[in-house]
Amino acid sequence: MTAAPQINPLRKYVREDRMPHFFCPGCGCGQVLSSFLRGVDALGLDIDKMTAVAGVGCTARIPVYIKMDTLHGVHGRTLAWATGIKLHSPDTKVVVFAGDGDAVSIGGNHFIHAARRNLDVLMIVVNNFNFAMTGGQVAPMTPPGSVTMTTPYGSGEPPFDLCALAVAAGATYVARTATSRIPQMDLAIEKGLKHSGFGVVEVLSQCPTHFGRYALGSASPAKLLDWIEGICVSRERANSMTSEQIEGKLLTGEFVHKSRPIFKGSTFIQESPSDKESAFIEGCPDKKGECRP
Amino acid sequence: MGQEGAAKEKAAKENRVLTGVHFMQGNYAVVEGALAAGCNFFAGYPITPANEISEGMSKRLPAVGGVFLQGEDELCSINAVAGASLAGAKAMTATASAGYDYFQEGLEYGVAVEAPMVIVDVQRCRGENFATQADIMQVHWGPAGDHEMVVLAPSSVQELFDFTVRAFNLAEEYRTPVIVLSETTIALMRERLVIPEEDKIPVVNRRWTSKTPETYLPFEAEEWGVPDFAGLGRGYHTIYSINPHDEKGSIEWDPDVFQRLYTRIPAKISKHREKISTVQHYRMDDAKTALVAYGSEVRPCLDAMTMLREGGKKVGVLKLDVPWPFPEEAVSDLGKRMDLVVTVEMNTGKYAGEIERACSGRCRTGRVTKNRGLIHSPEEILEALECMGEVS
Numbered sequence: 001m002t003a004a005p006q007i008n009p010l011r012k013y014v015r016e017d018r019m020p021h022f023f024c025p026g027c028g029c030g031q032v033l034s035s036f037l038r039g040v041d042a043l044g045l046d047i048d049k050m051t052a053v054a055g056v057g058c059t060a061r062i063p064v065y066i067k068m069d070t071l072h073g074v075h076g077r078t079l080a081w082a083t084g085i086k087l088h089s090p091d092t093k094v095v096v097f098a099g100d101g102d103a104v105s106i107g108g109n110h111f112i113h114a115a116r117r118n119l120d121v122l123m124i125v126v127n128n129f130n131f132a133m134t135g136g137q138v139a140p141m142t143p144p145g146s147v148t149m150t151t152p153y154g155s156g157e158p159p160f161d162l163c164a165l166a167v168a169a170g171a172t173y174v175a176r177t178a179t180s181r182i183p184q185m186d187l188a189i190e191k192g193l194k195h196s197g198f199g200v201v202e203v204l205s206q207c208p209t210h211f212g213r214y215a216l217g218s219a220s221p222a223k224l225l226d227w228i229e230g231i232c233v234s235r236e237r238a239n240s241m242t243s244e245q246i247e248g249k250l251l252t253g254e255f256v257h258k259s260r261p262i263f264k265g266s267t268f269i270q271e272s273p274s275d276k277e278s279a280f281i282e283g284c285p286d287k288k289g290e291c292r293p
Numbered sequence: 294m295g296q297e298g299a300a301k302e303k304a305a306k307e308n309r310v311l312t313g314v315h316f317m318q319g320n321y322a323v324v325e326g327a328l329a330a331g332c333n334f335f336a337g338y339p340i341t342p343a344n345e346i347s348e349g350m351s352k353r354l355p356a357v358g359g360v361f362l363q364g365e366d367e368l369c370s371i372n373a374v375a376g377a378s379l380a381g382a383k384a385m386t387a388t389a390s391a392g393y394d395y396f397q398e399g400l401e402y403g404v405a406v407e408a409p410m411v412i413v414d415v416q417r418c419r420g421e422n423f424a425t426q427a428d429i430m431q432v433h434w435g436p437a438g439d440h441e442m443v444v445l446a447p448s449s450v451q452e453l454f455d456f457t458v459r460a461f462n463l464a465e466e467y468r469t470p471v472i473v474l475s476e477t478t479i480a481l482m483r484e485r486l487v488i489p490e491e492d493k494i495p496v497v498n499r500r501w502t503s504k505t506p507e508t509y510l511p512f513e514a515e516e517w518g519v520p521d522f523a524g525l526g527r528g529y530h531t532i533y534s535i536n537p538h539d540e541k542g543s544i545e546w547d548p549d550v551f552q553r554l555y556t557r558i559p560a561k562i563s564k565h566r567e568k569i570s571t572v573q574h575y576r577m578d579d580a581k582t583a584l585v586a587y588g589s590e591v592r593p594c595l596d597a598m599t600m601l602r603e604g605g606k607k608v609g610v611l612k613l614d615v616p617w618p619f620p621e622e623a624v625s626d627l628g629k630r631m632d633l634v635v636t637v638e639m640n641t642g643k644y645a646g647e648i649e650r651a652c653s654g655r656c657r658t659g660r661v662t663k664n665r666g667l668i669h670s671p672e673e674i675l676e677a678l679e680c681m682g683e684v685s
């Protein structure tokens with residue numbers, strides 16, 4: 001007797017009629033998709049009550065393959081949509097899927113303001129170090145000197161540290177992880193899903209088709225994963241390293257995990273004592289009650 | 294909406310509808326119209342001469358259980374409105390011309406996913422808060438892609454209230470963005486405003502699907518029709534994508550899908566044009582000369598008409614409540630009946646081209662246009678008519 005075929009338990013979340021998906025072989029987007037579904041499943045979240053928000057780009061196609069309400073197709077406005085959804089319907093859990101370009105190039109202003117406000121959404125940023133869908137142009141997190149489609153002589157653009165930016169702007173859960181470290185990626189996304197407030201999980205991911213070929217001269221996903229591993233240093237390990245050793249590396253792990261009142265609107269009538277509590281703005285926490293929202 | 298919703302209801306401290314006779318500024322009339330229509334979400338970014346709309350909303354909306362957001366820019370405002378709308382809100386934003394530029398992207402999305410949204414554009418001159426009607430083409434043709442925009446052009450404070458109510462109703466009925474095209478003139482003017490009793494104000498609400506998630510197709514509609522709505526977080530698994538999508542909402546690269554979608558979206562509005570694009574006739578029964586205007590320019594036209602009528606001239610006014618979709622029938626009818634059709638506009642002459650096209654050479658046409666930060670005076674209109682020669 002043959003055993004019944006094993007079916008991936010996450011298949012129930014997937015729009016099977018949309019298969020095959022459009023990601024290139026070896027792309028990290030599929031790994032992020034699975035990691036997200038593992039998180040939803042492990043936490044027993046009701047995906048029916050959740051909404052995914054995605055802009056444009058390869059990353060933005062991730063939720064299109066999930067049986068889930070999804071907004072899709074405008075570059076960089078994910079957090080603006082999410083703000084509207086969350087303010088009107090605070091019980092809807094919102095997860096944003098954004099590429100590096102979507103999140104902090106065209107969407108940079110929304111990013112810092114969503115962090116400042118502590119908008120109650122999780123933003124998963126797939127950082128593949130380039131604008132992938134448009135063919136591999138330089139992006140805000142492209143490593144200096146990299147050859148891309150639009151930096152044939154090497155990139156002269158200094159990169160953002162996305163996590164430092166998120167922390168400085170006020171995000172309340174911030175972690176960096178990589179598709180080369182699946183258990184850590186799963187943990188970061190799961191924690192992000194549990195968090196209430198503005199969470200940012202930056203996933204360093206491989207785009208073999210464009211970043212791999214332009215910057216590393218190889219379309220091998222394995223080579224790209226090795227390269228990502230090579231630039232990752234955990235925060236703990238970094239403690240015992242010299243600044244020269246850390247130069248050019250990206251720290252992984254959690255940068256902040258704290259609680260702060262979540263955003264409910266630019267002004268609101270304070271009713272209950274708990275509302276009052278949440279009405280003072282960070283920046284003057286000592287003078288509770290004196291600050292107006 | 295659970296606890297949050299209950300808390301908001303409790304916070305409802307004021308009446309939504311301020312029934313009674315008021316002496317009110319135009320921008321505040323927009324606020325009251327929106328509330329009377331059921332608006333419960335507003336996002337805006339500071340800009341003169343639209344600021345009183347944000348100011349009014351920030352005070353009134355939380356007091357009736359709604360949400361006020363001051364976006365970090367207009368891109369936030371318009372897209373937050375789109376997001377809130379898909380979550381089920383009756384949502385509005387307001388700006389003045391320079392801010393309206395930024396709305397195109399959110400409007401393109403609203404058109405594509407058929408999100409009811411209300412947008413107020415208080416037209417102003419480039420960089421300054423003087424009167425103009427120069428956005429008349431942009432409010433229709435601004436966003437990329439095939440679409441038919443619904444644009445209402447009030448002429449008074451009363452109409453700012455009435456048309457804002459109507460804008461919300463049209464947005465719900467046709468699942469589309471609707472523009473209230475205001476102007477510095479009426480937005481900052483104070484006039485008598487009568488707000489009817491609440492039950493006398495017609496309000497159209499979201500048409501939620503009665504189908505189950507198993508049988509529901511989010512973009513299925515009759516020919517020229519409007520799909521029913523499922524919204525977010527209710528288990529319908531809808532993709533609201535700007536990309537070409539089939540009735541299921543799936544992104545499809547099939548020319549037939551493109552054609553079906555890109556035909557239905559404009560047609561659901563243009564095929565109902567006669568119902569949407571109302572006009573008002575003033576002394577048109579025996580008129581041989583028609584002044585055609587929209588927005589605040591209707592006012593000096595009516596004065597000019599009265600003055601000419603006193604001199605025995607057979608002049609009437611055609612007031613276009615809704616410049617877009619273009620009131621084709623009403624205007625082409627002028628071509629058949631009039632000797633002279635004159636468009637009066639506060640810009641260098643934009644909409645006049647449409648009027649002349651619809652009259653299609655069957656009568657004489659003329660334009661009275663200026664863009665000097667000022668509305669026309671009746672005398673200026675009379676003078677211009679004199680230059681056009683014989684007015685019977």
Ligand SMILES: Cc1ncc(C[n+]2csc(CCOP(=O)(O)OP(=O)(O)O)c2C)c(N)n1
Binds near residue numbers: 059099131134
């Ligand atoms: C307003 C606008 N500008 C530009 C584009 C073209 N565009 C499509 S995807 C994309 C960038 C994608 O880069 P990223 O956000 O990093 O996502 P990735 O494809 O790398 O996952 C751009 C610029 C667009 N669709 N809309």
Ligand code: SF4
Binds near residue numbers: 132209
């Ligand atoms: S272009 Fe790059 S990011 Fe896009 S699907 Fe291919 S490998 Fe993935």
Ligand SMILES: [Mg+2]
Binds near residue numbers: 127130131132
């Ligand atoms: Mg990218």
